[in-house]
Amino acid sequence: MQRPGEEICRLKLWDKGQVFAATENLQRSIEQTPYSIQADTIVCCFSLSRCHSQSSSYDGYASSDGGDNPTPTSSNVRQLHYPSHAHMDPGHVQLILPGSMTLLEDIFHNYEVTFGPGYKEILLQAFSANSDKLCSFFYEADIPWILRRSTKSFKDPSECTEELITMLKVNTQVLCLMQQQLCEQSRPFEELKIGYFNQFAKCHIKKLLDIAVCLSETVWSATHICPMLLAYEALMDVLPLIQKFASSESGDFFSIILRNMREAFRKLIGHIKHFIQSNMEKHQDDVAIHPMTCFLICSMKSFGSHRNLVQSTLAPGDNSSSFGHLLYDVITCWKSVLTEHSNIYRADLQRQYIFLLNNAYHFNTKTDGLLDLLLSDTQIIKQHDDEFKLLFRKWIDSYTEEACTPAKSCLNPNCWWGSQRRSLVAFTSKFNKTFDRQKTWKVPDVVLRQVLKDRIQDCILPDYRRCLENCLSSGLFCSCLQIASAGAGYIYTTETLETTVQGFFEG
Incomplete structure (x- = not known):
């Protein structure tokens, strides 16, 4: 054998x-x-340069499914699992x-x-x-x-x-x-x-x-x-x-x-955090949403597509090394460097707050629902939600005060009639200066844009209406119109002021 x-x-x-x-x-x-x-x-890469070159895209990325789930791809082809x-x-x-x-x-x-x-x-x-x-x-x-x-x-x-x-x-x-x-x-x-x-x-x-x-x-x-x-x-x-x-x-x-x-x-x-930190300074003034905000959102969507893998296999558990804690660290890093980077607008606080609100609101909107699933831990979720609510409230209040105080301070409904006339003219001048500068600012999110408009309107309209009513009751409104026709400035009616406020951020 x-x-x-x-x-x-x-x-x-x-x-x-x-x-x-x-x-x-x-x-x-x-x-x-x-x-x-x-x-x-699913996406296989993120192009920072593409976000810079496409300033017309507020998201900084193309959408492959009608806009609800944007992805940073070089085309609209979807990569499946x-x-x-x-x-x-x-x-x-x-x-x-x-x-x-x-x-x-x-x-x-x-x-x-x-x-x-x-x-x-x-x-x-x-x-x-x-x-x-x-x-x-x-x-x-x-x-x-x-x-x-x-x-x-x-x-x-x-x-x-x-x-x-x-x-x-x-x-x-x-x-x-x-x-x-x-x-x-x-x-x-x-x-x-x-x-x-x-x-x-x-x-x-x-x-x-x-x-x-x-x-x-x-x-x-x-x-x-x-x-x-x-x-x-x-x-x-x-x-x-x-x-x-x-x-x-x-x-x-x-x-x-x-x-x-x-x-x-x-x-x-760690590389994600470093990438956000090192690229945060790359930002163009005409881009409302920073590319690193887009990058973080896309990263979250990628993690969400492989949620079981990252949570149960790559970073399991509920301690500081779990995926929820790791992701929360990344979000915290992004918020920190975003806030620090906003100091490029420190000479214009109103622009700084709009920049912060645009990015924070965009991130929150695009990760709504997904973030709770990824963070997983109820304590982390609550901490994240509380922090974002606090930041939104702080930035909106600060913006409203910075934007409205110069014009609003001109109004004094209790002063004598000659001062009321001058206060309306001064208000118009200050308000127009703010409006002319901010009407072309980009606030891509419709809801945030309306919230800001409503806050401006709620802040200035009551005092303006009282001042205007005093002028009307004293017979000074015609004098105001005469001043306007002589070139001293346009005096808003309540209705035209409301319409003008609604024209903010339509750039």
């Missing part, structure tokens, strides 16, 4: 054409995924050549007769000794194509995430299908079939693990949040499958990969 294992090494068990077809079908199911149940707004292994379809393929399974079982039976009760150990040792020959199938065939490439050829895995994810998903599925069809056709010699497969696929499983480690060790920049999350989602999808047929010496890989992912995620949080 030939040496143990040689017959099996020479046995043509796999149909190369069918394996190739399965690989093609699996790849196609990734590239043309129809699985809308897994779809959400990659389908899980349960939704990948290899097609109706039979990977084992007809009749070859019977030949394999005949070989096993002959060894059983020849070597007796110890034949299993002899064959399993033979498989291990001949593992290089057993796995040569993949080298002879150009399938699965992606296993032929070394991870060393990927200089920056964050720039080729799609290819690496495809490597993991397609090849893991091909190997799973091979193992399944090897063992499902008949139950005899199942232990030997699994032993054969473990050695047959040993080199390729090692390559898959190398890819997984490569992705887990990658240093992800703040602008690669989504590729990182997509990669980690793929890892969590395929690693349990690989673990089922990986050899015992590969056991440490899984704990190493998970530890790497968690460490890299915490580093990413």
